[in-house]
Amino acid sequence: MANTSNRNNRPTEQFSRLGFIMAAIGSSVGLGNMWKFPYITGENGGAAFFLLFIVCLVLVGLPVLLAELAIGRSGRASAASAFTRLGGGPLWRGAGLLQVLTPFLILSFYIIVVGWTFHYSILAFSGRLFATSDFGGQFDGFITSYWPIFWQVVAMIAIAWVIAKGVSSGIEKFNKVLLPIMAGLLVLLMVRSITLPGASEGIAFFLRPDFSVLTPESALVALGHAFFSLSLGMGILMTYGAYVDQRQPLGTATVAIGIGDLIYALIAGLIIFPTTFSFGIAPDEGPRLVFIALPAAFSAMPLGWLFGGLFFVLLAIAAITSAVSILEVPVAFAKEQWGWSRTRSAWTVAAICFAFGMPLGLSNGIMPGLVIGERTLFDWIDFITANILLPLMGLLITIFAGFRWKAAAESTGLSQGWLRLWLLALRYVAPILMLLVLLYTSGVLAF
Template sequence: MGFQQDKQLSAKGERFSSAGFILAAIGSSVGLGNMWKFPYITGLYGGAAFFLIFIICLIAVGLPVLLAELAIGRSGRGSAASSFVKAGGGKIWERLGLLQIIAPSMILSFYVIVAGWTLHYAILAFSGRLFVNNDFAGQFGTFVSGPMVIVWQAIAMLITVWVVIRGISGGIEKFNKVLIPGLVVLLIVLMIRAVTLPGAGAGVSFFLNPDFSKLTAESALVALGHAFFSLSLGMGILITYGAYVDKRQSLGTATLAIGAGDLIYALIAGLIIFPTAFSFGIDPGQGPSLVFIALPAAFSEMPLGWLFGGLFFILLAIAALTSAVSILEVPVAYAKERWNWSRSRSVWTMALICFILGIPSALSLGMVPALTFGGKAFFDWMDFIASNILLPLGGLLTTLFAGYFWKKAADAAGLTAAWFRIWLFMLRYVAPVLMLLVLLYSAGVIKF
């Protein structure tokens, strides 16, 4: 049974305002990636030189693909799977588009686990219990290998459901209108605290003074992959959000605003993490443990560390939840359209599926060692498959569709003739090649 061609997601009550759309799209991009992953890969691949390559990749590849996804969504007015067909593609694109339903569902299953960690750590920090002893690695290990990790996973998912079930304007838009300004305030407060720490200048210098001798082909591909991931590309979010955008909204302006929001967030994240890390002698390239093990150690030695530690984890929680809300809307929109379900039924069903799918990921972190195989925990396998295979594939399909098969691309993008030619060139000859390289590198086919 195919999609009904006259059904549109942007029905009455399912439409963003102009400002609400941009805030919601920024909320989808300012997730845990730029605060958790970006600092340690920047530390690993040379600091400011890597950041500069990240900026170039974001502008040259990320923004053209972002605009394509928004345009496909608004033109098709359907889910991430059906918009390709409704925009004018053949039926094969409906099946290929399912990748952008499967990927976010997989991502949400483990993303809410980490969102739960941030909520738990915020409470630990504000209460002072996080700093009772200095064995931060032991505290984290005990938590993730115990049953409370599933409780916090459920809490994070319920918050996400509470927002999404209220719809686009009444739920997602209002949620982002409150939390995104709050996130900006927290970013500024924590950045000021970080750059005024003793010895913080070395961290700022590491982040902002480039050393091009450390650049390699591998670091360039990692920067490209992160630019792609940080904008939430290839996972159906922006196609789905595009279906809720008013036809009068300039997609070019929206693309620039979303890209600027993502870039500024990454910049401030670096100005929080690196000065703090250098001030307390922490290696910024040590991996994800930086956030939940190393930084709590820094906060424990900082005046009012309980306050700044609590604010930091609240910041992470906001970033995680705004992204989780965006991710859940993708399979919800598909369920509403495909089976003609109500929003309530779609939200609860898809959230429950993602929650159950996430339980093995939560258990694999210590409770059930048998869920580790091939050198990776089930959690890591889900992350690897979704982030390194499905997302690049989804993005590659978007570029090929918009660049080669979509006859209405010019009208849908709303660009001037000159900008359209540049955009089409990037989609046809630059983005597909680079994303294919990222896919092959991420899958381990290409090695350096």
Template sequence: MSLQQGNPSAPGNNDRFSSAGFILAAIGSSVGLGNMWKFPYITGEHGGAAFFLLFIICLIIIGLPVLLAELAIGRAGRGSAATAYVKAGGPKAFAPFGLLQVIAPFIILSFYVIIAGWTLHYAVLSFSGKLFSDSNFSAQFSAFTGGYMPLIWQLIALALTGFVVARGISGGIEKFNKIIIPGLIVLLIVLMIRAVTLPGAEAGISFFLNPDFSKLSAEAALVALGHAFFSLSLGMGILLTYGAYVDKRQSLGSATLAIGAGDLIYAFIAGLIIFPTTASFGIAPDTGPSLVFIALPAAFSAMPLGAFFGGLFFVLLAFAALTSTVSLLEVPVSYVMERFGWGRTKSVVVVTISLLLVGLPSILSFGMVPWLDNIAGKSFFDWLDFITSNILLPIGGLVTTIFAGYYWKGAAEAAGLKSGWFKVWIFTMRYIAPVLMLLVLLHTSGIIKFE
């Protein structure tokens, strides 16, 4: 039965976002863990404020047009990500690429929810004071990730995520984000004030806000474009899926600007938390997950009320992680509902059980099963991250630009842009975005490199 015929299990048919709820949910999908450890690393590598300015330019010129395209395709198709292109009026040749944007978030969630579990565990440890009972934070982290406890915290994170998604769009995802996003904003502001008032924080603020244009390069431009693209949750089916739940009266242009602004503000405040803190305690802000789970706990242990602020920081991370896991889970759930005609609760249960099984090798690759820790130079966890982030997601973004620019006859009506803006948008989709997305794909997959 088609969506138009009123299949009650089909996504986008009955349950809808309110205008504010949709924008908060979309912002929630972009507010993730990456801006707390990936953003400082790539910003530090490529010139601080100069790179941040480049990131803003890429977000406006490429990120927002592709974001608008995904939302418009989703709303026009009123289906899951797997069927959005075809239901919006595209050729059947796009169906496999739609399915790819269901597979990618499923794989991402299988390992992302593990890190979400880590943040919940560390929030409890920090508030209880147990995190700071032993100053060897590296050994603590290794003992934790190499044991069975991550399995329990993965289950807790998935249960929380599944509970929200099972309650539906307006009653679950929207209500969740209406509570979490304001709370996250409060935590960001409190932690930013604490960070910028630390002794020696000025050096970190200066690094973040004073540009060094000598470090900009072609490499930096592609990294900035890639981060702008991925920080908006593009290419992974989330916004195609969320678009199916957006009311026809909602202005997608205004929503796109609001979502972009939310993502940018989050990245900016995250920088004003990480860089002053790392500068104050002499920490290199380019150490990936170990920055968050090893280096920063050492910093919190050395500051007044460190257990309190450390707890707030990990609650912030947990909030950011769960807003992303909720968005990621909705993509395969909406597909299962549409494909098999199941109810939402049954679909959530089946998908979450599948995620537990698929995520098991990733958890075991942190030491419990040694051969999973080194498969051709990467752990199983790292391979999943590499394949999704560097191959599947850029392909998804490239397909969106090609579809919107060349194959979609209903683009003008669906985007809802005035004539002048529509011409600029469609020109971007046809001649700028596909070329740049192809360069990002070739760069992230390692086919082209810069010295």
């Protein structure tokens, strides 16, 4: 495929208006809201935490989201170059490179979990998932075998193929096909969950707030997840912004993406909590909830093999739409930096990311020597990216768009009233809160 950049290395590929919104929603509706959101909500009291998450989404998530899109569209470059093309100095070049390194590191372990969802989809539909009652042993046996490497290869090939097809012919078409399927599965599984016997307790837990259970730590967790669920700080929306038509209203797109993310989180909660309460499963089971606790619930449910299979297909779709978005960031950088074609960039970056990620998958059991302290290599990369790099990048984005970039205000296309609110949130609310999240998640601040 021919290089799709002009001689100034500025992207010439472009999303349609609807295609951009769907691709951005696809990047946000990943494993975060279907896997992480339910268990952190369960650990922090349910409905009150969900409301806190919504507040954080509005106060911090959307302002930073709009800033990323504006930087990307105005810079018309990869995430590594957008800051400097808008007047940032050498230090901002370093921040841009972090915007490329971060998604590369995230994808190296995220693609492993994508592979888990593929494996569990097949296990559920084949009936082998429910052939045992020891779901914890089944999961541990799987992740400590070589099978995750096989599924890691399958998942990486799939997303590299999509990226190699291009922005409109690959990413946009991919999301236009999979997002409606995902929406249908979400509604079907939600209806099944809320009609289970005893589901009302789970619905009440998720939708009837008890603010007495909230702590200062809950607020920072909600803030961090609002940031993570929108794919902020990963360079994704900055990269996608470079493919957005100059006439597309960024404010409207920002709200649409935020609403899509929120609806997904709401339905995810209405799938997970009614199911767990109906079968007597604690809602605070932690990260293993999806792969261990929920299979136990599906095994006791009429047609559980079908609904369990559909659930893991849903999880796989959500995971792979996000993975495609993550891979596009270093691919865009490779095209810009070395003048490679999209095809060469996609397959080369995917191969390097797979090679880097293989030891992470093996560190879960096959190679116990790949454990440093109390964490595996998989856990360390997860910790560093989620708890240090992402909040750090969020903080830098607010500083750049709020104070360094002089044309930030006019680039958004907002009316004067909304523009004042956006600048207030971006300059004074978001930076302080993002700094608190960074200090908390890195372990500097404790309660």
